[in-house]
Amino acid sequence: MKLTIFGTGYVGLVTAACFADVGHEVFCVDIDATRIGTLQRGEVPIFEPGLKELVVRNAEAGRLVFSTDARAGVQFAELIFIAVGTPPNGDGSADLRHVLDVARTIGEHIDGYKIVVGKSTVPVGTADRVGATITETMAARGVAHVFDVCSNPEFLKEGSAVEDFTKPARIIVGTGSEIVRKKLHDCYAPYNRNHDKLMYMDVRSAELTKYAANAMLATKISFMNEMANIAERLGADIEEVRKGIGSDPRIGYQFIYPGCGYGGSCFPKDVRALASIAREAGFGADLMQAVERVNDAQKDVMFQKLSQAFDGNLEGRTIALWGLAFKPNTDDMREAPSRRLMEALWGAGASVRAFDPEAMPEARRLYGGRADLVLASSPQQAAAGADALAICTEWKQFRVADFAWLKANLINPVIVDGRNLYDPEQVRQHGLLYYAIGRGDSVNRAASAPARREVA
């Protein structure tokens, strides 16, 4: 099949490369000529396991083409995917400018029947607006071609996007049209084997399903972070509580890990956008607002613990930071807890020596040139001679730490662990003070621990 994809960002590129890999002919359009140039040279501007190989292999085979020619894109295929960004407006609502620009472009160049597939996460009702925009643009040209607009939201996770696309849990298609159902069925057939994962529903339900899925997951995390804060104050260990509740199949073990808050490009944006959509529809959406508030407060917890460890004075201290990305296996630092921590530390007069396996270029782009940030070349180089160690991302390589080495090389024996990576008892045996998330016992003992070694 021939497919056109507007937008070569995260979702667009993964979608395009995965569809090309099963033999579809895919034409990708982006208005960003630099990005298209980069892709034409076989370079992939984002870090995502397996993606570069897919892009290069399929581009070489001639099945994956990158272009800025929107007219050629519209006329290339009957199926046109919209996978452009929907950044947040100031009030949290989604900015639909790019989506509607693509709709206008389609209206300008449409030359026959088209199926327009919405992949971007968009407010409920956007498919209708896309349809209206195409119709208006065609009318201004004096043409009237038939088209359908459907919603096919994406559930990709950064770090496993290729895997999520090729082995989807579900493929949601919101449409009322039999032709669309059939076309999307054929398009996804190579990735829809063994049992049928296609779910058809009306357009608005499909649009809301995307928000509801992310909101549910974000709610689980904020719930656990709230429980962790309660556990900490009651002297209970949230890690025991997590296992205790997870064993109930109605609750389950997944996505109930407490931490220093969720980040990334989806959860924060989508929770706010859903609250904003609900408000516009005249509904308060109290739970969504609380999920957001709890997460926002959780991002301050690391700083509070460090501050507590140094009696409220971090002036002149150097804090080692392991993990900058908002989660492992990505270089993405959007809304990452590490950023809130670093900014609070700088505000308190401390400096940061950071290491991340993938996000160093991104950190340099965001904060390069700051005198109070050193980007270290290894976890050890970040920690050696620092006053304390903070951990914001659970990269595999941080899971096993040499505590004896840390005790010998940190000026103050303090570890603030935002991902609960270690066994508190084991850390303490090495004479280190361990502040984790929701592990009441470790915090209580830390508070009553003997005086720290001080800088000479």
Ligand code: UDX
């Ligand atoms: C998410 C959804 O999972 C995906 O389906 C959707 O398409 C896009 O948004 P992503 O943003 O890539 O994907 O990250 P995800 O792996 O879901 O993690 C989001 C955040 O939640 C991370 O900051 C992570 O650290 C945090 N998290 C996750 C927790 O704090 N605890 C958990 O138990 C799980």
